Amino acid sequence: MLHMSTGKAIAVDFGGTSIKIGVTCGERLLDKAEPLPTQQYDSPESIIAAMCATIHGLMQRHPDAVAVGLGMPGWVYFQKGVLYQLTNVPVWNHEVPVREVMQRELGIPVVLDNDANCMAYAEWKLGAGRGMQNIVCLTLGTGVGGGIVVNDRMLRGSRVSAGEVGQTSVCYNGKVGPFGNRGAVEEYIGNNEMAADAAARYAAAGMARSVEDCTPYKLELAARSGDAIARQVYLDFAEKLGCLIMNLMYTLAPDAFIIGGGVAKAGDLLFEPLEAQLKAQLFPVHYANLRLLPAQFGADAGIIGAGLMASDYAAGILR
Numbered sequence: 366m367l368h369m370s371t372g373k374a375i376a377v378d379f380g381g382t383s384i385k386i387g388v389t390c391g392e393r394l395l396d397k398a399e400p401l402p403t404q405q406y407d408s409p410e411s412i413i414a415a416m417c418a419t420i421h422g423l424m425q426r427h428p429d430a431v432a433v434g435l436g437m438p439g440w441v442y443f444q445k446g447v448l449y450q451l452t453n454v455p456v457w458n459h460e461v462p463v464r465e466v467m468q469r470e471l472g473i474p475v476v477l478d479n480d481a482n483c484m485a486y487a488e489w490k491l492g493a494g495r496g497m498q499n500i501v502c503l504t505l506g507t508g509v510g511g512g513i514v515v516n517d518r519m520l521r522g523s524r525v526s527a528g529e530v531g532q533t534s535v536c537y538n539g540k541v542g543p544f545g546n547r548g549a550v551e552e553y554i555g556n557n558e559m560a561a562d563a564a565a566r567y568a569a570a571g572m573a574r575s576v577e578d579c580t581p582y583k584l585e586l587a588a589r590s591g592d593a594i595a596r597q598v599y600l601d602f603a604e605k606l607g608c609l610i611m612n613l614m615y616t617l618a619p620d621a622f623i624i625g626g627g628v629a630k631a632g633d634l635l636f637e638p639l640e641a642q643l644k645a646q647l648f649p650v651h652y653a654n655l656r657l658l659p660a661q662f663g664a665d666a667g668i669i670g671a672g673l674m675a676s677d678y679a680a681g682i683l684r
Contacts, residue, residue, distance in 0.1 A: 370680035372431040375420050376672035379403070379437045379480065381453035381507070384412075386419050388427050389672025392491045394665060398423055403454060409461045412454075417470045424471070432474040433467065434675030436483030436667045438510070440529075443478050443521045452508065476678040479526045480504075482519060483670030484660070485512025488623050490673055492661035497620040501613055502660070503530065505626030509551040509609075513617065531555075535608040550609045554602055556581060556627060563598045570594060581627040588634055599631065600638050607642030614643070614651050625660030632659070 371391055378385040380403060387397035398419045406412045416435075424430055439457070440449040446464020451457035467475045478486075485494075485502035494500040498517045504510040509531030513520040520527045531551035532542060539548030552558060563579035572594075579598075587595035610622055628635060636657055644652050662669055677683035 370431075370673075370676035370682055372676040372679060373427055373429050374672040374675035374679070375423055375427075375430050375433040376668045376675060377416060377420075377433065377435040377437075378483075378668040378671060379435060379451075381438065384416060385668055386416065386423065387668055387672075388423055388430060389669055390676075391673070392487070392662070392669055394668065396423060396426060407456055409457045409459075412457065413461075413463065413466055413470075417467060420471060424473075430473070432476065432675035432679035433471060434483070434671035434673070434678070435463065435467075435475070435477040436480035436671040437463075437477055438480045438508075441477060441479045441482075441526050442524055443482075443526070446475065446477055448477065449525065474675070474679045476674050476683065478519075478521075478671075478674060479510070479512070479528070480667050481510030482512040482521070482526070482528065483668075483674060484510070484625060484662075484666040485514060485528075485623075485670070486519065486674055487662050487666045487670030488625075488660055489514050491669070492666070493623045493658045494621060499617065499619040500621050500623055501530075501617060501619045502623045502625070503606075503609075504660075504666075505554070505606075505624065505628040506556055508555050513619075515617070530609060530613065533609065533612065535605055535612075550605060554605045554628075559584070559598065559602060559628070562601075563595065566594050566598065581631065585631045585634055588631075596634075599634050602628065603635055603638035604642055606635075607639050607646065610639070610657075611643060611646045614647060614655065618651065618654070621656035621658050623658050623660050625663065625666060629659055 373390045376389045383400040388395045439451040448463045449460050464475045488494045500514045502512040511528040511530035513528040532549050534548035535550045536548030540552040542549030560576045560579040564576050567574035584595045
């Protein structure tokens with residue numbers, strides 16, 4: 366396994382609702398600033414200015430921070446530090462050289478990567494994938510994110526983020542995704558899609574349930590209380606997720622799949638039918654070597670991973 370820096374870093378976990386910024390050291394979150402409301406800004410420049418102002422404040426309290434790491438939910442050119450587009454942030458719809466701009470403003474090294482890659486980095490270095498050389502991390506939330514480690518290195522692609530598994534197809538003539546791709550898996554198993562599916566099933570059964578009543582957590586509680594509709598929603602979710610994992614197992618055969626996000630918190634409600642789906646679809650040797658693990662760091666995985674990347678980048682470890 367690659368060596369790891371133990372330096373302090375400023376870490377940014379960029380979300381569609383809020384931007385969380387803190388100070389990390391390894392897996393510890395030492396300090397955090399007041400989150401920034403993402404949607405109040407009208408341009409990438411104003412977003413970057415707000416982040417830099419907050420980071421300056423943290424740097425004053427932690428002058429020994431060695432670098433800044435940003436996990437951003439969009440298309441990233443890691444090697445050049447360029448962000449092409451931000452998911453769910455309409456004003457950021459063009460290419461911006463984030464690393465260059467922020468390094469000039471802050472005066473310390475800056476590294477950015479896709480937010481799912483940051484989650485994967487945290488789980489690989491210090492979490493559920495520690496000590497493994499080949500892992501696939503999946504984040505199940507509003508969309509489906511992915512981060513892949515192959516032979517002890519993050520898989521990033523030549524010019525734009527690799528591992529965008531949420532955009533891969535589970536149905537060649539299915540729903541049209543945001544880039545014209547048909548059958549994108551996150552069009553079927555994102556949190557919003559799961560809630561809409563559940564609400565429609567309740568309506569068909571003559572039961573009034575709003576989309577807000579059908580969050581993964583509320584559906585989990587209902588399923589465990591004997592609600593047949595909620596139980597079936599989870600079974601169907603596992604079937605679609607199983608299709609994605611089956612494809613990835615045949616393609617990559619990793620040491621483990623590490624699954625995080627709200628739906629993954631359902632534990633056996635998700636993992637038991639998921640294993641059954643995969644047993645029915647995988648070559649016996651593949652199934653015998655299949656490991657499905659829950660993510661260790663939960664909601665903090667993104668900010669921990671961004672901080673780890675930053676300290677490793679400053680130390681020349683991250684490639």
